Amino acid sequence: MSQKIRVVIAKPGLDGHDRGAKVIARALRDAGMEVIYTGLRQTPEQIVSAALQEDADVIGLSILSGAHMHICRRVMELLTEKGLDDVQVVIGGIIPDLDIPTLNGIGIKGIFIPGTPMQRIIDFISANARARV
Amino acid sequence: MKGVIERADRRKAKWEREVLEPALEKSPERKGPFTTISGRPIERLYTSEDIAGIGYERDIANPGEYPYVRGIHPSGYRGKLWTMRQFAGFGSPEETNQRYKDLIAAGGTGLSVAFDLPTLMGRDPDHPLSLGEVGKCGVSIVSLKDMERLFDGIPLDDPAITTSMTINSPAPMIFAMYLVVAEQHGADWKKISGTIQNDILKEFIAQKEYIFPPRQSMRLITDIFAFCSQEVPKWNTISVSGYHIREAGSTSLQELAFTLRDGLEYVQYGVDAGLDVDDFVPRISFFFNSHSDFFEEIAKYRAARKLWADAMRHRFGAKNPRSWQLRFHTQTAGVSLTAQQPYNNVVRTALQALAAVLGGTNSLHTNSLDEALALPTREAATIALRTQQIIAHESGVTNVVDPLGGSYFVEALTRQMEEGTLKYWDTIDRMGGMVEAIERGYPQQEIAEASYQFQQAVERREKVIVGVNDFVQMDAKPLEILYIDESTAGLQLERLADLKRMRDHHRVRQTLEALQAGATGTANTMPLLLDCVRAYATVGEMCDALREVWGEYEEVPLI
Numbered sequence: 001m002s003q004k005i006r007v008v009i010a011k012p013g014l015d016g017h018d019r020g021a022k023v024i025a026r027a028l029r030d031a032g033m034e035v036i037y038t039g040l041r042q043t044p045e046q047i048v049s050a051a052l053q054e055d056a057d058v059i060g061l062s063i064l065s066g067a068h069m070h071i072c073r074r075v076m077e078l079l080t081e082k083g084l085d086d087v088q089v090v091i092g093g094i095i096p097d098l099d100i101p102t103l104n105g106i107g108i109k110g111i112f113i114p115g116t117p118m119q120r121i122i123d124f125i126s127a128n129a130r131a132r133v
Numbered sequence: 134m135k136g137v138i139e140r141a142d143r144r145k146a147k148w149e150r151e152v153l154e155p156a157l158e159k160s161p162e163r164k165g166p167f168t169t170i171s172g173r174p175i176e177r178l179y180t181s182e183d184i185a186g187i188g189y190e191r192d193i194a195n196p197g198e199y200p201y202v203r204g205i206h207p208s209g210y211r212g213k214l215w216t217m218r219q220f221a222g223f224g225s226p227e228e229t230n231q232r233y234k235d236l237i238a239a240g241g242t243g244l245s246v247a248f249d250l251p252t253l254m255g256r257d258p259d260h261p262l263s264l265g266e267v268g269k270c271g272v273s274i275v276s277l278k279d280m281e282r283l284f285d286g287i288p289l290d291d292p293a294i295t296t297s298m299t300i301n302s303p304a305p306m307i308f309a310m311y312l313v314v315a316e317q318h319g320a321d322w323k324k325i326s327g328t329i330q331n332d333i334l335k336e337f338i339a340q341k342e343y344i345f346p347p348r349q350s351m352r353l354i355t356d357i358f359a360f361c362s363q364e365v366p367k368w369n370t371i372s373v374s375g376y377h378i379r380e381a382g383s384t385s386l387q388e389l390a391f392t393l394r395d396g397l398e399y400v401q402y403g404v405d406a407g408l409d410v411d412d413f414v415p416r417i418s419f420f421f422n423s424h425s426d427f428f429e430e431i432a433k434y435r436a437a438r439k440l441w442a443d444a445m446r447h448r449f450g451a452k453n454p455r456s457w458q459l460r461f462h463t464q465t466a467g468v469s470l471t472a473q474q475p476y477n478n479v480v481r482t483a484l485q486a487l488a489a490v491l492g493g494t495n496s497l498h499t500n501s502l503d504e505a506l507a508l509p510t511r512e513a514a515t516i517a518l519r520t521q522q523i524i525a526h527e528s529g530v531t532n533v534v535d536p537l538g539g540s541y542f543v544e545a546l547t548r549q550m551e552e553g554t555l556k557y558w559d560t561i562d563r564m565g566g567m568v569e570a571i572e573r574g575y576p577q578q579e580i581a582e583a584s585y586q587f588q589q590a591v592e593r594r595e596k597v598i599v600g601v602n603d604f605v606q607m608d609a610k611p612l613e614i615l616y617i618d619e620s621t622a623g624l625q626l627e628r629l630a631d632l633k634r635m636r637d638h639h640r641v642r643q644t645l646e647a648l649q650a651g652a653t654g655t656a657n658t659m660p661l662l663l664d665c666v667r668a669y670a671t672v673g674e675m676c677d678a679l680r681e682v683w684g685e686y687e688e689v690p691l692i
Contacts, residue, residue, distance in 0.1 A: 013250070013262070013265065013266055014251060014253070014262055014263070014266050016342050016343075017341070019380070019382050023382075023588050025692040026585050026692050035692070037692045039687075041262065043261065043262070066507075066617060068265075070265030071264075071265060094506065094507065096506065096614060096616060098616060114471065115471050115472050115473050
């Protein structure tokens with residue numbers, strides 16, 4: 001029996017607009033994944049530690065405030081430090097085109113702007129999550 | 134009357150049999166579902182039977198007459214147009230000050246301040262959680278010095294321009310700063326007007342920018358009610374907001390019901406604090422969303438006025454008609470804007486703005502076409518303001534008061550919104566009130582459910598969003614957007630360090646300690662905060678002082 005993909009959905013930064021985070025969390029759960037929602041105002045340290053504790057395959061970050069560059073860089077650094085390089089990081093929110101190459105460059109390939117169909121996100125995660133043994 | 138309805142009933146049945154059915158046989162209706170964006174079923178046709186039981190004099194009445202369904206002003210927009218108040222703020226106080234001057238020059242008639250997240254959350258720029266957030270979603274205001282820069286050259290004693298400030302948890306701190314700057318401009322507190330949002334309940338419910346626990350937060354609000362009724366009598370002390378509830382995914386009805394119920398909660402807390410209803414209720418105003426379902430929104434505004442008038446008169450025994458009259462600001466729905474084919478957003482916004490105007494809004498913000506991508510550029514913000522000016526001056530809808538009054542459909546929908554709201558109120562009353570309902574997660578859960586249902590309807594393409602799940606176009610040209618870099622953070626950090634070197638440390642410490650002592654007891658916190666502000670204490674320091682005494686609120690995350 002194949003194990004469920006484990007996803008940590010997090011809202012980093014000071015912003016409290018959690019509609020997107022909650023909708024995607026529920027959609028991934030309904031698609032058969034194991035979803036852990038951290039709640040609001042998580043620091044990169046808290047998010048990475050949640051991923052470690054929960055043995056997550058994927059971290060989904062919801063960021064609308066414009067703080068994504070700082071937050072994503074820090075999350076990726078911490079994942080490397082903890083030896084969690086194989087955890088897939090995806091982000092959703094208001095992300096200017098200008099920032100996408102840099103985000104891709106630090107290892108974030110799944111970037112989902114407003115209007116993205118849920119199914120596309122589900123498919124991306126299913127195809128790219130690390131293989132569970 | 135009964136005979137008239139029976140005749141109408143018979144007429145409709147005859148029409149269905151003889152006219153409609155043969156027509157449907159030849160060309161059937163579209164698949165539907167025929168529902169509003171909130172999922173409310175809509176009938177094919179409304180006739181006089183749908184408004185049976187609504188008495189014109191009792192339930193609707195003429196404009197300016199209780200219960201104000203048709204508006205609070207007898208002459209509608211023939212007298213004064215709505216205030217065209219564009220919400221703006223980004224980067225440093227100087228950059229935002231320049232945007233305000235541009236908006237006034239373009240014919241804007243009110244200012245509306247957007248603060249950045251550190252300010253909204255009561256954190257200074259040097260706090261670890263402020264990393265990457267300074268100046269991004271709004272203007273960064275750290276101390277009185279920044280407020281002086283924000284309003285430099287904008288006369289706060291001029292009654293022609295009023296200022297609204299979207300600030301909630303730190304509302305008393307920011308308001309105290311505004312009052313001190315107004316004083317510096319030579320303004321008389323007894324004469325100035327403006328608005329602070331100061332609506333913490335919708336933060337717990339929807340936007341989640343809370344700091345202190347609910348009861349202490351409510352105390353700060355009643356302190357402002359009491360302070361303003363004596364010292365700043367023309368200030369709008371609260372703008373009870375449905376906007377954020379709707380943006381979080383609620384239905385139109387939930388927005389209406391929860392927002393007005395929040396309003397009742399504030400009034401109850403004011404009364405419990407010993408205030409006379411007619412002393413503070415006239416300064417309570419509202420803030421609604423205008424979403425894309427045209428008639429449902431119009432019905433929402435019309436029902437809002439009646440519900441508030443009835444509740445103030447009968448539930449609270451208000452005697453002053455000003456307490457009965459619901460005044461509101463509207464903003465078009467940010468959440469309806471699409472990142473795809475962004476020029477379509479101009480059209481969405483125009484329709485939403487028209488609904489707000491036909492619903493009798495007192496003040497309006499129109500969103501800019503690029504706001505699903507970033508904060509608006511100057512050009513995009515100008516088109517948004519021009520949209521309002523075109524409605525006001527070209528469309529002709531301002532010539533007549535409440536042009537949709539008497540429409541079978543609109544009056545029936547208005548009645549449905551009213552009845553639905555009363556049901557929600559009943560549920561919340563039985564829980565013990567809105568604070569208790571929030572503590573149980575009730576409105577939060579209702580909204581999360583509605584938001585998920587809507588998303589599912591979009592995924593199934595039962596709800597079409599042009600350019601997103603239908604009429605998709607791959608070759609759309611990218612827009613030029615406003616890109617806010619990190620320079621504001623650097624500047625504000627430098628200024629904070631300078632401030633801490635220059636100011637009188639002893640006085641800062643003393644005023645913050647006095648604030649803590651007052652907060653522990655029952656003193657009104659506003660005069661104490663004014664002392665802190667005059668000593669150049671920062672927003673973060675004032676909030677931290679209260680965090681030490683009251684603690685912080687944390688919600689249980691639910692999905």
